Amino acid sequence: MQNCDELRKELAKTFAALKSGEIKPSEAAELANLAGKMIGSAKVQVEYFALRKESPRIKWLEAEE
């Protein structure tokens, strides 16, 4: 998973798979937990730079062209 956009797509896939019953809820919950950690850490990174009044390029947050 190279960036946030890919994470979003992966989450959408997981959602669809859960809906159709391809994966178990416990499996989806693990993925959701992991995704939450990744988003949380990115959020903290954004907050850190915003509070330091810096705006560097965070590659992981950039959308695919």
Add this chain to the structure above:
Amino acid sequence: MKRREMNVRLTELLGDGMRDKKAYYKEWYVKNRERLIAKARAWELAHPEETREKKRRWQTENRESQKQNRLTYAKSEKGAACYARYRQTDAYKSIAKRKRDHYRDTLHDCYVRRVMAQRLGIKGSELPQTLVDAQRELMKLKRELMNAKL
């Protein structure tokens, strides 16, 4: 009657003090205001489709200036007091609640940003859109898991 003849007749009628057409028109309008408004309204009632189209066009052309006017009024002392009074009414409260519920149910950008910024030292508007989109998908997934558990 030709235009020149009309102008001569007009000048005769108006006299020296009223040669200014603008002033004349202003006075004439004040005298005929009610009649003109009634005439315009009658036309509107007779041509509903054209009226709707005209109003829609006007709205599109003046959207920005209308928004600006609303903001200026809201910031003024009178406007702020008026809006504050309006916010106390039950009508406003129910509309606001309906809007909030809609944003929550549809996972609107503003809702997701607000939730994300709850324990952060920055505003929701400062969060990048990609992160907000990812969070929305995560919330959707979590809601589905919650429903599956129930």
